[in-house]
Amino acid sequence: MIRLAVIAALLLAAPAAAQMPVPVPAQAPAGPGAIPLYAGHAPAKSTEQWVRFDGDLAVRNVTVPTLTPVLPDPAKATGAAVIVAPGGAFMLLSMDHEGWNVAHWLADHGIAAFVLKYRLNPTPAADAEAFPYMGKRVAASLSDPNAAPSISEPRATLDALAALKMVRAGAAKWHVDPARVGMIGFSAGAMTTMNATLEGKAADRPNFIGYIYGPLLTRDVPADAPPMFAAIANDDSLFGHHPYSIIEAWRTAHVPVEFHAYERGDHGFGMGKPGTTTTLLMPEFYAWMQMRGLTGKAAQ
Numbered sequence: 001m002i003r004l005a006v007i008a009a010l011l012l013a014a015p016a017a018a019q020m021p022v023p024v025p026a027q028a029p030a031g032p033g034a035i036p037l038y039a040g041h042a043p044a045k046s047t048e049q050w051v052r053f054d055g056d057l058a059v060r061n062v063t064v065p066t067l068t069p070v071l072p073d074p075a076k077a078t079g080a081a082v083i084v085a086p087g088g089a090f091m092l093l094s095m096d097h098e099g100w101n102v103a104h105w106l107a108d109h110g111i112a113a114f115v116l117k118y119r120l121n122p123t124p125a126a127d128a129e130a131f132p133y134m135g136k137r138v139a140a141s142l143s144d145p146n147a148a149p150s151i152s153e154p155r156a157t158l159d160a161l162a163a164l165k166m167v168r169a170g171a172a173k174w175h176v177d178p179a180r181v182g183m184i185g186f187s188a189g190a191m192t193t194m195n196a197t198l199e200g201k202a203a204d205r206p207n208f209i210g211y212i213y214g215p216l217l218t219r220d221v222p223a224d225a226p227p228m229f230a231a232i233a234n235d236d237s238l239f240g241h242h243p244y245s246i247i248e249a250w251r252t253a254h255v256p257v258e259f260h261a262y263e264r265g266d267h268g269f270g271m272g273k274p275g276t277t278t279t280l281l282m283p284e285f286y287a288w289m290q291m292r293g294l295t296g297k298a299a300q
Contacts (some may be wrong), residue, residue: 023051023127034066037162056096060123064157067166068115070103076110078295081176083114083163087187089136090153097270098186103291105282112176118159145241149213160196161204182208182292190214208287213267218245228257229288231281233265258288259293
């Protein structure tokens with residue numbers, strides 16, 4: 001399976017890179033359900049490039065953002081919706097490991113899921129050039145251990161806000177409650193989720209968020225921020241050394257927050273690294289949603 005920690009090892013030229021699965025060029029999946037976020041405003045031609053890591057699909061050079069619905073059996077539908085934002089250092093999207101796999105788990109549990117393929121920083125077309133380039137950027141981005149990663153992508157935040165708007169506008173079609181539309185993001189996807197939460201207007205924000213192995217440094221949190229479920233492994237090789245400042249920021253703002261600090265799992269464990277308690281991530285996220293009354297009667 002593709003794990004961002006392993007990708008990061010390659011990018012940072014760490015010893016684990018020797019065991020890194022080699023990225024193999026892949027064809028783009030058919031994606032018949034993918035909906036362009038900006039119909040009529042997209043570039044004439046997509047520039048995205050797909051690769052596989054041990055069978056798991058990832059994509060880079062995304063210029064045409066899309067949203068792919070993964071809907072539950074109507075008999076199971078709860079009316080809740082979650083937009084899923086994969087990670088990949090804003091230069092790659094781990095579409096299977098942190099995208100479609102998560103979405104299908106949610107749909108199997110009655111939650112309408114929508115996988116967000118957001119725009120990325122450009123990387124060289126050739127894989128042989130792209131990964132060393134990405135490595136240098138990641139290394140520079142993490143050079144200050146007390147600061148958030150310097151790599152950013154403002155267009156990803158715009159895409160997240162556009163996705164929230166699209167899901168709420170299509171609430172009747174997708175049988176979801178527009179007041180129960182959340183986001184869950186992993187790594188850079190967590191940062192995108194956080195930015196949409198803190199930079200969007202109150203009415204445009206997600207109603208609840210899952211913040212999974214994102215940086216834990218503090219942010220200014222408004223009193224009307226949405227409830228947050230956060231999780232990270234304490235041995236996270238990218239952000240495990242951070243204090244839990246973002247959790248305290250939520251608490252200081254008197255906004256509900258639940259935090260899971262797993263003993264082991266490293267960065268990029270997705271829905272869980274076998275042999276660790278990170279495998280409880282999705283059941284715990286779902287239980288948190290239940291506790292908060294987010295999995296009630298389905299919208300009609």
